[in-house]
Amino acid sequence: MQSPHLTAEEEAMLGGRDGDGVALAMRVIVGQARISDAPRLVEITSAHVDSCLYHGQVSLDFAHRLVELGAKVRVPTTLNVGSMDLIHPTLVRDPELATAGRELMAAYVELGCTPTFTCAPYQLPNRPGFGEHIAWAESNAIVFANSVLGARTDRYGDFLDVCAAITGRAPYSGLQTTGARRGTVVFDCRPLGDFMRSEIAYPLLGHHIGAVVGAEIPVLVGIPEEVTEDELKALGAAAASAGGVALFHVVGVTPEAPREFADLPVRRVDVDVLRRVRRDLSTFAGGELDAVSVGTPHASYAECVRLAELVADGPPMKVPFYLSTGRATRERLAGVLTTLEAAGVIVVVDTCTYVTAILSPDWKHVMTNSGKWAHYAPGNLNVSAVLGSLPECVASARAGRVILDS
Structure with a gap:
């Protein structure tokens, strides 16, 4: 385990120059960098925070501590779904959950996050562009940003996400690096033929891929070039749920898809496979x-x-x-x-x-x-x-x- 090289600016944040809230967040980021053997940190242009979804008292405790210490996000930061529909509050049937969910969501707004409360921040204006380093949580948002937009984010969980937003930094490791973004296994979808014109094909294919590869990086061949973002969204979300997929490549469609992949193992997908997936998933x-x-x-x-x-x-x-x-x-x-x-x-x-x-x-x-x-x-x-x-x-x-x- 190595300690990352920090710039003078990062050392100052860690040392408390910008307040105790920033120092706390920087300690979390540096700790994660050590765990992931990151040689340095990378500046990010945006963050998407999943920590606003209530998972118990610890969720509130951490957010309130950051607020008490005067922390504020320093990059544009969107918020994932919370535990409460603030526009239709009567929809949530558990009063205690509703109260805690509302309190947590408000705390993250107080930290300077934008109250978007969506798991699909890529549907908002000013989404990140190709090659931008970002720190997004929420599995489907991560896989969409990496795969469809070509932005760069690793998988960030609760608390690490908001700490990245407060410091404007993330460990330079995992999918932030070029070497980690190369495909590892090919899925030949050409046998699916016209079935790929069906919307149901994409969540089924995603679930199948995620269940097979875990956290590997699949390369898909045979997806129609006119595939929509909504179909890619469904594919990525299912792949990230069934496995740990955080990046996929679609040859001829997504921006980092390889042109040559003859050295990779190939898995064939046909209609019978996806019909079996539908039976198993239902x-x-x-x-x-x-x-x-x-x-x-x-x-x-x-x-x-x-x-x-x-x-x-x-x-x-x-x-x-x-x-x-x-x-x-x-x-x-x-x-x-x-x-x-x-x-x-x-x-x-x-x-x-x-x-x-x-x-x-x-x-x-x-x-x-x-x-x-x-x-x-x-x-x-x-x-x-x-x-x-x-x-x-x-x-x-x-x-x-x-x-x-x-």
Whole structure:
């Protein structure tokens, strides 16, 4: 374990020149740099903080300590989802969790963070560009920033994320470095053919890749060049949940994808593989539904518009239908929001239905279009999940039972 070389500026921060809050944050960053054998620190241009999601008293204690010590973030810093929907507070069923969640979210705003409260900061303006060093937490945000934007962030957990924001520094290690960003295994998706035109293919493929490679860096061949950011979002989120994927390359699409990869091991993916993944990821096969939840990660503007088009006409929903999105996206929806709410869609902001007490504990069968939600919700909420496309989710909500096209 080596001690990183610190610049005169960094030594001054560590020594307390900028206050006790900055010194505390710098001790955390330097400690992590030692653990990861980083030779130095790197200046970052932005941070995304996951620590605002309440996980117990320690969450509040650390945030309040930073506030008491006068700490402030020194780079643009967005906030991940919290445990509370601040716009629709009655949606959260646990009063104690709601109170603690609100207190924690407020503490991070007091530190100077922007109250975005979204797990998809890449949907906001001024997102980082190619090659920028950033310190983002939240697994799907990390994999999207690295893969689709070509920015550079390692996987940063709670407390390390806000300390990076306060110091403007991160350890120069892991995916901050060029050498660590090279692909390690190829997934040949060409046998999937036209199935890759289906939206359900992307969460299934992501879940399969994550389960197979863990924290390795996959290189994908055979993905259509016109693949959308929302589809890449679904792929990355599922891969980061099922494994530890923080970067993937799509040949011909993502900015760092290699042109030559003949020396890498190859895994073939066909439709039968993804059908098996769908069966394994769905913890119940069919029957009556209790609810539907979409928008994990947070639904983009385009996804909200598409949902509005699907629900604008037709029979009413027979089960509650939840859509999670960011507050910035909600502000853009205008007439789209009116259409959604008129159709019975419950729009959730600032949080997500698998991390806080929004769904009734009596509900046991829930449908989603998210590989990430289907992966986490059974353990978090004690529900059984079934994975479907957005049209399948709408059709099922209207029927009150699972309807799948295939």
